[in-house]
Amino acid sequence: MRYDAIVIGGGLAGCSAAAQLARHGHDVVLFEKATYPRHKLCGEFLSPEVQSSLRTLDVMDEVSALGTAPMTRARLTGPDGTRVEHALPGTALGLSRYRLDELLFDRACAWGTEGRPGTKVTAVTGSLAEGFAVTAGGDTVEGRLVLGAYGRRGVLDRTLDRPFLQQQAPSVAFKAHYTGDLEAITDTIEVHAAPGGYCGIGPVEDGRANVCWIGRTDALTDAGGTPTAMLEQALYENPVLRDRLRGWTRASEQFEAVSQVPLMPKRQFVDDVCMVGDAAGMIAPLCGDGMAMALSAADLVAPLADDLLSGRRSAPAFKHAYETQWSNQFGRRLRVGRWVHRTAFHPTTTRALLTACRLLPPLARWLIRTTRG
Numbered sequence: 001m002r003y004d005a006i007v008i009g010g011g012l013a014g015c016s017a018a019a020q021l022a023r024h025g026h027d028v029v030l031f032e033k034a035t036y037p038r039h040k041l042c043g044e045f046l047s048p049e050v051q052s053s054l055r056t057l058d059v060m061d062e063v064s065a066l067g068t069a070p071m072t073r074a075r076l077t078g079p080d081g082t083r084v085e086h087a088l089p090g091t092a093l094g095l096s097r098y099r100l101d102e103l104l105f106d107r108a109c110a111w112g113t114e115g116r117p118g119t120k121v122t123a124v125t126g127s128l129a130e131g132f133a134v135t136a137g138g139d140t141v142e143g144r145l146v147l148g149a150y151g152r153r154g155v156l157d158r159t160l161d162r163p164f165l166q167q168q169a170p171s172v173a174f175k176a177h178y179t180g181d182l183e184a185i186t187d188t189i190e191v192h193a194a195p196g197g198y199c200g201i202g203p204v205e206d207g208r209a210n211v212c213w214i215g216r217t218d219a220l221t222d223a224g225g226t227p228t229a230m231l232e233q234a235l236y237e238n239p240v241l242r243d244r245l246r247g248w249t250r251a252s253e254q255f256e257a258v259s260q261v262p263l264m265p266k267r268q269f270v271d272d273v274c275m276v277g278d279a280a281g282m283i284a285p286l287c288g289d290g291m292a293m294a295l296s297a298a299d300l301v302a303p304l305a306d307d308l309l310s311g312r313r314s315a316p317a318f319k320h321a322y323e324t325q326w327s328n329q330f331g332r333r334l335r336v337g338r339w340v341h342r343t344a345f346h347p348t349t350t351r352a353l354l355t356a357c358r359l360l361p362p363l364a365r366w367l368i369r370t371t372r373g
C-alpha cells in the first residue's frame with residue numbers, strides 16, 4: 001500500500017487527524033478540494049475546550065500571535081427583547097477560518113503529512129480488510145485506512161449513499177465580517193434569535209466582527225432571496241440585532257453561503273470509511289461547539305487509528321472502540337443541541353427558554369455545560 005492513511009478534507013478534523021497520525025510515523029496523504037487561505041462559513045467562535053486540542057497540535061503560540069479576540073461572556077436575545085447573559089465556562093477565542101485552517105494544514109504538513117490542496121476526492125472504494133482506492137484529481141491512490149473529514153454534506157455522501165441524505169435540511173446560512181463600533185461585543189459572543197432563524201455575532205482578529213446567520217430556506221425566499229435582504233427583513237425583527245448592526249460596514253467582499261445544514265444523526269462508519277468531524281455528526285451552530293467537536297473527534301480517532309495501523313488493534317475492535325467512544329463523548333450534546341436549535345427558530349419557545357434561563361441560572365449553566373465537552 002502506498003499510504004497508511006488517506007484523509008479526505010482539510011478542515012479542522014482532517015488537518016488535526018492527519019497531523020497526529022503523521023507524527024506517529026505513518027504515511028499520510030491529506031486531500032483538500034480548496035486552496036489555502038480561504039474564507040469559510042462559520043461563526044468563528046472557538047469554545048474554551050478547543051484549547052486542549054490546539055495544545056496537542058502545539059499551535060497555541062501561533063494562534064495567539066494571529067491576534068485572537070478573547071470572550072468570557074455569552075449574551076442571548078429574543079425577538080421581543082428578552083435577553084440573558086451568562087459567563088462562559090472559560091475563555092473562548094474569536095479567530096477566522098481564513099487563518100485557522102491554513103495554520104492547521106501547515107502543521108499537518110510540518111509533521112510529515114503529504115498535503116494536497118486543490119484536489120477534490122470523487123470516489124472511495126474498498127474496506128479495512130482489503131485496503132482502499134481513492135480517486136482524487138484524476139489520480140487513484142491506495143491506502144489501508146480512509147478518514148472521511150469532508151464536512152457536513154458533500155458529493156461523497158451521495159457516492160456512499162448515506163441514509164441521512166433522504167431527510168431534508170431546508171436551511172440556509174451566511175457569514176461576513178463587519179467593521180464598526182465593536183464595544184458592545186468586546187469579550188462577548190452574542191446570539192440573537194428571530195422568527196425562523198438566529199444570528200451569531202462575535203469579535204475576530206484585526207478588529208472585525210463575524211456576523212453569521214442561519215434560517216429556514218423560506219425566510220430567505222420571503223425576504224427576496226438575497227443574504228442582505230434576509231438579514232434586514234427577517235432577522236431585523238429582533239431589536240437588539242437591529243441596533244447592533246446599525247452603522248457597521250461589511251468588510252468581506254462577498255458573503256459565504258451554505259444551504260442544507262444537516263443536524264440529523266449520522267453513522268460514524270460507512271463502508272469502513274471512518275467519518276470524523278461534521279461528516280460523523282454535526283452539532284447545531286447555536287452551541288458554538290462544532291470546531292471543538294471536530295478537533296476532539298480527531299483527538300479520539302488518532303490513537304485508535306495508530307493502534308490499528310501498528311497492528312495492536314484489529315479492524316472490528318477499531319470500529320467498535322471509535323463508535324462507542326464517539327457516542328459517549330458527543331451523543332448527548334448533539335441531542336440537546338438539536339432541541340435548542342429548534343427552540344430558537346420560534347419566538348414563543350425562544351421567549352420561554354430565555355425567561356427560564358434568566359429566572360433559573362442553573363438551567364443556563366446546565367445548557368452551556370451539556371452542549372460542550
Ligand SMILES: Cc1cc2nc3c(=O)[nH]c(=O)nc-3n(C[C@H](O)[C@H](O)[C@H](O)COP(=O)(O)OP(=O)(O)OC[C@H]3O[C@@H](n4cnc5c(N)ncnc54)[C@H](O)[C@@H]3O)c2cc1C
Binds near residue numbers: 031119121278290
Ligand atoms: C452557520 C454556522 C455557524 C457555525 N458557527 C460555529 C461557531 O461559531 N463555532 C464552532 O465551533 N462551530 C461553528 N459551526 C460548525 C463548524 O463550522 C463545523 O462544525 C466545523 O467546521 C467542522 O469541521 P470539519 O473539519 O468536520 O469540517 P469542515 O470544516 O467543513 O472541513 C471539511 C473540509 O473538507 C473539504 N472537502 C469537502 N469535500 C471534499 C472532497 N470531496 N475532497 C476534498 N476535500 C473536500 C472542504 O473544502 C473543507 O475544507 C458553524 C456551522 C454553521 C453551519
